[in-house]
Amino acid sequence: MFKMIPASSKGSLIFLTIIFFITSFKTYSYDGPLFDAMAQIDETVNMKQAIKDVRNASISKIALFARSRKFLGENEKKLIKLQKKNKDLIILGAPKYFLHKKDISKKFTNHTLANVDKYNYAFIGEILFTHADKDHGRQHASGETYLDPSGEGHLNFLKSISRKKIPVMIHWEFYNWDRDFPKFSKIFSQFPEVTFIIPHMGFGSINQIDTILSSHPNVYMTISKSLKKNTSVSKEISLKIGEGMVENKVLKPDWKNLLVKYQNRFMFATDAHKKHRWKKYNKRVKHTRKQVLRFLPNDVAKKIAYKNAEKIYGIKLK
Numbered sequence: 001m002f003k004m005i006p007a008s009s010k011g012s013l014i015f016l017t018i019i020f021f022i023t024s025f026k027t028y029s030y031d032g033p034l035f036d037a038m039a040q041i042d043e044t045v046n047m048k049q050a051i052k053d054v055r056n057a058s059i060s061k062i063a064l065f066a067r068s069r070k071f072l073g074e075n076e077k078k079l080i081k082l083q084k085k086n087k088d089l090i091i092l093g094a095p096k097y098f099l100h101k102k103d104i105s106k107k108f109t110n111h112t113l114a115n116v117d118k119y120n121y122a123f124i125g126e127i128l129f130t131h132a133d134k135d136h137g138r139q140h141a142s143g144e145t146y147l148d149p150s151g152e153g154h155l156n157f158l159k160s161i162s163r164k165k166i167p168v169m170i171h172w173e174f175y176n177w178d179r180d181f182p183k184f185s186k187i188f189s190q191f192p193e194v195t196f197i198i199p200h201m202g203f204g205s206i207n208q209i210d211t212i213l214s215s216h217p218n219v220y221m222t223i224s225k226s227l228k229k230n231t232s233v234s235k236e237i238s239l240k241i242g243e244g245m246v247e248n249k250v251l252k253p254d255w256k257n258l259l260v261k262y263q264n265r266f267m268f269a270t271d272a273h274k275k276h277r278w279k280k281y282n283k284r285v286k287h288t289r290k291q292v293l294r295f296l297p298n299d300v301a302k303k304i305a306y307k308n309a310e311k312i313y314g315i316k317l318k
């Protein structure tokens, strides 16, 4: 093989560069099923239409939870009704609550635990730990929504939930790494029996994602990260969060390597949540197929598209 490389070093460099580009941008043709491992919905979205859009995008299953922005349990019953009419499609998670203060309250824990049993929730919808203010959302003097993960209420919540054997989604954006990583890392180690899902890869960099996944086998991530760089945050935050995975509609080679390296730990998801994101549901699915999954070897694409989600949620596609 090496005999084929031209003798001059300049020649070998050109040869290797060509090989690198051919292998990096090689396309495959994943055309199989998709399990949307994470999406959320509230009263601002036309739920019936949203479900129609999910079916039109040829999604086989969707892990969905309600957004409770005003009070505990808001939209919970609506979503249960919706699931009853779409049992073949919707996997339900416990609602995401927006009004946590400093720590997880007993009230939240009791409410959530009771309903995990009552409604047979397959997972706990995102708990909001760190969230940088976005152009189009709530604004805070501190520039963020923050909940300390090492709070006693959170530890008690995890102790109780660990008995239920269902995954917990945590919304943690990695922009304040030095403050947050040690705390989360400690919790992941403290609760090895709990499966944690970090949606949208924490908007993190390759190094951050690699650091977490290499040290914590009980952590999974969804790839609902912006394909392009997130531009809806302040400049300061923007410098601290990772770049997009895609450039010129092509999955970047270093991101491809990461997806291949941790092929058992990533899941496809849309993270549809607000009205404008639900409107683009179909487009988002198409973009992920064309700009991400297409660049992965078929067995890797399959795992990320639905097989890992089947395992995590304990639900097989038919």
Ligand SMILES: [Zn+2]
Pocket: 126, 171, 199, 200
């Ligand atoms: Zn999130």
